Amino acid sequence: MTQDLFEEEPLAYVAPQVMAPGAVLLRGFACDVEQALMHAVEQVTAAAPLRHLVTPGGYTMSVAMSNCGALGWVSDRTGYRYTGTDPLSGQPWPPMPDCFARLARRAAAEAGFGGFRPDACLVNCYEPGARLSLHQDKDEGDMSAPIVSVSLGLPAVFLFGTTRRKDRPARYRLVHGDVAVWGGPSRLAYHGVAPLAAGEHALLGRQRINLTFRCAA
Numbered sequence: 507m508t509q510d511l512f513e514e515e516p517l518a519y520v521a522p523q524v525m526a527p528g529a530v531l532l533r534g535f536a537c538d539v540e541q542a543l544m545h546a547v548e549q550v551t552a553a554a555p556l557r558h559l560v561t562p563g564g565y566t567m568s569v570a571m572s573n574c575g576a577l578g579w580v581s582d583r584t585g586y587r588y589t590g591t592d593p594l595s596g597q598p599w600p601p602m603p604d605c606f607a608r609l610a611r612r613a614a615a616e617a618g619f620g621g622f623r624p625d626a627c628l629v630n631c632y633e634p635g636a637r638l639s640l641h642q643d644k645d646e647g648d649m650s651a652p653i654v655s656v657s658l659g660l661p662a663v664f665l666f667g668t669t670r671r672k673d674r675p676a677r678y679r680l681v682h683g684d685v686a687v688w689g690g691p692s693r694l695a696y697h698g699v700a701p702l703a704a705g706e707h708a709l710l711g712r713q714r715i716n717l718t719f720r721c722a723a
């Protein structure tokens with residue numbers, strides 16, 4: 507019983523863990539702002555609804571996505587890119603909520619990347635079975651900036667490889683409140699998310715939300 511609680515819920519953030527050069531895991535770093543973050547996710551997705559994008563190869567992604575901030579990541583049959591407007595509405599993406607920007611900046615600084623000012627936040631929503639196959643994030647204009655990711659809701663197995671696709675990735679279980687920062691030599695590492703296992707989270711229900719903050723311009 508006590509063991510299960512320890513496995514699922516970090517009670518509070520303790521210290522950074524280095525996964526690889528430039529890749530830092532801040533377990534539980536977002537726990538104390540979970541309510542504000544979820545309220546803001548609801549505001550963002552009310553204005554720019556979650557949707558399943560189509561890849562250039564014609565596959566519909568199992569992860570549902572939205573964005574906030576000046577730029578948002580989109581995919582369609584013509585390719586991947588950042589846009590200033592939501593293709594569904596033709597309107598600018600919703601502004602990045604202050605609680606998002608502050609958390610991302612604080613996490614980057616804690617991991618050793620001072621002065622992080624993201625202009626894009628991708629909101630990924632996973633339901634059981636949803637997955638993200640191994641890929642690199644290379645559509646951003648500023649590769650010197652790290653990427654900050656925040657996990658909320660159901661736990662996921664995160665696959666973290668190297669800059670060579672063929673290397674077998676390490677696996678990390680990311681739970682509600684975990685924040686990870688990927689910069690420097692890890693910025694172009696291959697990574698992905700294994701199919702989400704079924705479950706029920708006390709605050710989010712049967713889903714996982716991941717916020718990914720980038721300098722896209």
Ligand code: MD3
Pocket residue numbers: 628630638643653655686688692693694695696697698699716718
């Ligand atoms: C490691 N999202 O949206 S975030 C993505 O959990 C994406 O939804 C995953 O990969 C998710 O592109 C993982 C963690 C992450 C993000 C970017 C990285 C890890 C990274 C860039 C380089 C290395």
Ligand code: FE
Pocket residue numbers: 641642643697
């Ligand atoms: Fe990615």
